Amino acid sequence: MSDVKGAAELRATIVFNLGTLGAVAADRFAARVEALGLKPKHAGLLAALDSGPAVSQQELAKRLGVAPSLVVALADQLQELGAVERVRDSEDRRRQVLSLTAEGRALLSRCADAAQDLDAELTADLNATQRDALEHALNLLGRRHLPH
Amino acid sequence: MSDVKGAAELRATIVFNLGTLGAVAADRFAARVEALGLKPKHAGLLAALDSGPAVSQQELAKRLGVAPSLVVALADQLQELGAVERVRDSEDRRRQVLSLTAEGRALLSRCADAAQDLDAELTADLNATQRDALEHALNLLGRRHLPH
DNA sequence: TATTGTTATACTCTATAACTATA
DNA sequence: TATAGTTATAGAGTATAACAATA
Numbered sequence: 501m502s503d504v505k506g507a508a509e510l511r512a513t514i515v516f517n518l519g520t521l522g523a524v525a526a527d528r529f530a531a532r533v534e535a536l537g538l539k540p541k542h543a544g545l546l547a548a549l550d551s552g553p554a555v556s557q558q559e560l561a562k563r564l565g566v567a568p569s570l571v572v573a574l575a576d577q578l579q580e581l582g583a584v585e586r587v588r589d590s591e592d593r594r595r596q597v598l599s600l601t602a603e604g605r606a607l608l609s610r611c612a613d614a615a616q617d618l619d620a621e622l623t624a625d626l627n628a629t630q631r632d633a634l635e636h637a638l639n640l641l642g643r644r645h646l647p648h
Numbered sequence: 649m650s651d652v653k654g655a656a657e658l659r660a661t662i663v664f665n666l667g668t669l670g671a672v673a674a675d676r677f678a679a680r681v682e683a684l685g686l687k688p689k690h691a692g693l694l695a696a697l698d699s700g701p702a703v704s705q706q707e708l709a710k711r712l713g714v715a716p717s718l719v720v721a722l723a724d725q726l727q728e729l730g731a732v733e734r735v736r737d738s739e740d741r742r743r744q745v746l747s748l749t750a751e752g753r754a755l756l757s758r759c760a761d762a763a764q765d766l767d768a769e770l771t772a773d774l775n776a777t778q779r780d781a782l783e784h785a786l787n788l789l790g791r792r793h794l795p796h
Numbered sequence: 797t798a799t800t801g802t803t804a805t806a807c808t809c810t811a812t813a814a815c816t817a818t819a
Numbered sequence: 820t821a822t823a824g825t826t827a828t829a830g831a832g833t834a835t836a837a838c839a840a841t842a
Binding site for chain 1: 652653654655656657658659660661662663664665666667668669670671672673674676677688691694695696698699753754756757759760761763764766767770771773774778779781782783784785786787788789790792793794
C-alpha cells in the first residue's frame with residue numbers, strides 16, 4: 501500500500517479542498533465587506549466582542565489568534581467607524597475594555613447577511629441534503645478546531 | 649425577517665467556517681510539507697504539472713491563479729530540489745517547458761501522504777457517514793469553484 | 797518587576813513594472 | 820511590435836521588539 505500518489509489523490513483530500521475553497525471563501529467575503537469599510541479580521545473582532553462579555557485587548561488577541569499589536573490597529577479603525585468604544589477599566593487602569601456600539605452591531609449584522617448570501621451562492625448546485633450535511637460537518641469541525 | 653444578526657449567525661455560515669477552517673488546514677499542511685523543503689504553493693505547482701500535459705510557465709500561472717513572476721520563483725526552487733526540469737521549447741524558444749522528475753513525483757506523493765494524514769486527524773471525531781458527506785460535498789464545491 | 801496597550805520596525809508573501817530574448 | 824520569461828521594485832498584511840503607563 502505504499503503506492504505512489506499523485507495530483508488526483510492530493511486534490512481529493514479534505515485538507516486540500518478546505519484550504520483552497522477556504523481561500524476562495526475568504527476572498528469573496530472580503531470583497532463583500534469591503535463596501536462596509538471592513539476587512540475580514542474586523543468582522544472577526546466584531547464577532548468576538550458580540551460573543552462574550554467585555555474583555556481586554558490582550559484577551560481578544562488570544563481569542564483571535566493574532567498579535568496584540570494587530571488588535572490595536574483593528575480597534576483603532578473600528579473606533580473610527582463608530583463601531584466600538586474603548587473604556588479604561590476602573591479596576592485596572594492599564595486595561596482598555598472594548599465594547600460594541602449600536603453601529604457595531606449593525607455592521608456585524610450586515611457581515612452576517614453577506615456570509616449568508618455567499619452561502620447560497622457557493623452551494624447553489626448542492627441539493628438540500630448535501631448542503632445540510634456540509635453545514636453540519638463544518639460546524640462540528642469548527643467547534644473542535646477553532647478557538648471559541 | 650430583517651432581524652438583526654449577530655456573531656452566532658455569522659459563525660454558523662458555511663463561508664465563515666470554510667474560511668477559518670481553511671486557514672487552519674493550510675497552516676497544518678504548510679507545517680507538514682516544510683520538512684520536505686516545500687511551501688503549499690510548491691505542492692500546488694507539482695500537482696498542476698502532474699495533472700496535465702507539459703505547458704508553459706505563463707499557462708501554469710493562469711492555472712494556479714498567481715502572477716507569472718511567482719511561477720518563476722517557485723520553479724527555481726523546485727529545480728534546485730531536483731523536482732522539476734526546464735526545457736526550452738524547440739518550436740518557440742521563448743518558452744520554458746516544465747516537467748516533473750522522478751524526485752518531483754516522489755515529493756508530490758509525500759505531499760499527498762501528508763494531506764491524507766491530516767484528513768484523518770482533522771475528521772477524527774466525525775463518523776464515517778459525516779466524513780464521507782463532507783468529502784463529497786467539498787469535492788463538488790471544488791469542481792465548481794476551483795480552476796482545473 | 798510584571799503586564800497592558802501602544803508604537804516602531806522588520807519580515808513574508810505576492811503583485812506590478814521594467815527588462816531581455818525571441819517571435 | 821508582441822510575447823515568454825526573468826529581475827527589480829513595491830505594497831499588503833502581520834509579527835516581533837522596543838517603549839510608556841500602571842500595577
